[in-house]
Amino acid sequence: MTQDHHAHHHDHSHDPIEAPDTSNSDTALLADALRLVLIEKGGFSAQDVQDQLTLMEGRSDRNGAAMIARAWVDADYKAALLANGKEAAKTLGHDTKGTPLVVLENTEDVHNVVVCTLCSCYPVTLLGPSPEWYKSKAYRGRVVRDPRSVLREFGTDIGNGREVRVHDSTADMRYMILPKRPPETDHLSEAELAALVTRNGLIGVTEL
Amino acid sequence: MAVRFTTGDRVTVRDLEAEEGLRGHMRAPVYCRGMTGEIERLCGTFGNPETLAYGGDGQPAQPLYRVRFQQSQLWPDYTGPTRDSIEIEVYQHWLKAAQP
Known part of the structure; x- marks a missing residue:
């Protein structure tokens, strides 16, 4: 990466x-x-590895997004989701x-934000594979002690009137x-609402 | 292991590494040891990771709580509002009732 990579103007967003x-x-x-070695010794096959990778890739933040959209349109589902997330997912x-x-x-x-300081615990089934930054020592070390600065780097400015609550998994x-739920979305269908839900929103580093 | 604490109880995180010479796999982060917070909820009872990590049976299973701390207590140089908080999962054997 060149020294001036971040000096140019760009309007695309990327993880900080x-x-x-x-x-x-x-x-x-x-x-x-x-x-x-394990394949050679018969512990598992190369196909097993591929199958597992396929399974991993099938896990997606669209699963979590669908749950959130349902909670926005269905008060009973929202109550169930907050009471017992595992059962609501099921x-x-x-x-x-x-x-x-x-x-x-x-x-x-x-405003809530999630981290795992010890490793990288993450609900893979509902959010898909975790992003690299979630596993980085920089995120894990900084978000617990200076969450507001880290959130600002994601473009999320939480006013001092709101509590920032970090959750260490x-x-x-x-x-x-x-x-x-984003404002002025009353006219959207559940599927359209789900499309507004981002992975970073499900982790809490951004708002929608 | 009987459940000792309930939501709202004030608890202090022990340092089993210093107190009992515990070594190896521990889940209570160093940054909350010795700190006092409030039980947010009981999560259930789970095998003890300190033995599970080494092929043990995790018994006796330990009640697990979410404990809420004030950021400004954990980090003396914290610059955000005093109401900012952090919630951490801590197993019961790492907790003691806080001094009143």
Whole structure:
């Protein structure tokens, strides 16, 4: 990357915390070697690896988005979602494999944001594979102690009249944010509403 | 393991590394140890990751709580509003009732 990469004007958005390319890291090479040995020894097949990758790629933030859109149009579903996220996910056909899901509602008083400081815990079934920045030490280290600055880097300016509440996903819960419904969306269908829900909104680093 | 705390209770996070010489896999982040917060909710009872991580059975299972702390207590140089908070999952054996 050239020194002046960020000096030029651009109007596209990108995640502010960039992670280095680690594909040639010792860890990645070790993982590759281990995989090849395990295939050779019959632990699993190359097809198993491909099947698992396909399964992983099928997990998408559209699942979480559909749950949020339903909550915006159906007060009973919203109550169920906030009371027991895992069961509410199941009613829309998403199985979190026994992992409890805590859904946190953003309001005029509170803005919620999720991190896992210990590793990278994340509701993959509902949000898809986590972005690189979510796993970066920079995000994990900074968002717990200076969340407002990190949120500003994502373009999210939370006024001092609202509480910022960080959720550190350190153990057995997984988290998803119920964002505030964007204004002037009364005329939209549930599917159109779901299209407005972004992955970053479900993590809480942006508002919709 | 019997549930000891309920929503609203004030609790202090122990430092089992310093107090009992615990080593290895621990889930209570260093930055909340010794800090006092409030039980937000009981999440349920789960196997203890300190033994699960090493192929153990995780027994006795531990009640797990979400504990809410004030950011300004955790970080003396915190510049945001004093009402800003952070919620962390902490297992019961890491918690003690806060001194009144």
